[in-house]
Amino acid sequence: MLARSDGVGLxxxxxxxxxxxxxxxxxxxxxxxxxxxxxxxxxxxLYSDLMRAREQAVTGKRMYFIRMANNTYNIFVxxxxxxxxxxxxxxxxxxxTRLKRVALSNQLTMESDLAWIDIDSxxxxxxxxxxxxxxxxxxxxxxxxxxxxxxxxxxxxGANCVPN
Numbered sequence: 001m002l003a004r005s006d007g008v009g010l011x012x013x014x015x016x017x018x019x020x021x022x023x024x025x026x027x028x029x030x031x032x033x034x035x036x037x038x039x040x041x042x043x044x045x046l047y048s049d050l051m052r053a054r055e056q057a058v059t060g061k062r063m064y065f066i067r068m069a070n071n072t073y074n075i076f077v078x079x080x081x082x083x084x085x086x087x088x089x090x091x092x093x094x095x096x097t098r099l100k101r102v103a104l105s106n107q108l109t110m111e112s113d114l115a116w117i118d119i120d121s122x123x124x125x126x127x128x129x130x131x132x133x134x135x136x137x138x139x140x141x142x143x144x145x146x147x148x149x150x151x152x153x154x155x156x157x158g159a160n161c162v163p164n
Contacts, residue, residue, distance in 0.1 A: 035136075141153045
């Protein structure tokens with residue numbers, strides 16, 4: 001004859017609670033991983049946009065302008081009528097065309113020595129600087145290093161953007 005069970009035993013209850021705790025911990029870890037992925041994805045998108053603007057500046061023989069403000073960057077092309085443009089970003093309503101506008105998520109803050117980057121028709125950037133996208137999740141790649149002849153992904157070491 002089978003013994004009658006009056007409820008859940010202590011060992012059974014502890015096992016169920018342990019399983020729930022493991023699942024909850026893995027869910028928190030997964031959310032952190034997703035946040036890191038999103039932050040790193042934005043850094044890679046910025047890098048890709050800068051590289052593409054540089055490539056198009058060389059192939060199209062036109063200047064490109066990147067303007068940054070408040071977690072947003074805009075990419076413009078010099079479409080002035082001179083043979084190769086007028087090498088200046090003109091006021092709204094003039095021939096320069098905005099190619100792209102990107103708004104970064106709220107968890108990222110753009111820090112840069114400059115609020116603008118110009119890329120001339122030979123692909124040279126207007127100076128050496130960095131763009132650091134600060135995030136609470138500390139992704140591995142979280143900055144872009146800009147030199148006149150090079151654009152690199154990097155990691156922030158607390159004071160500088162170190163190219164990878």
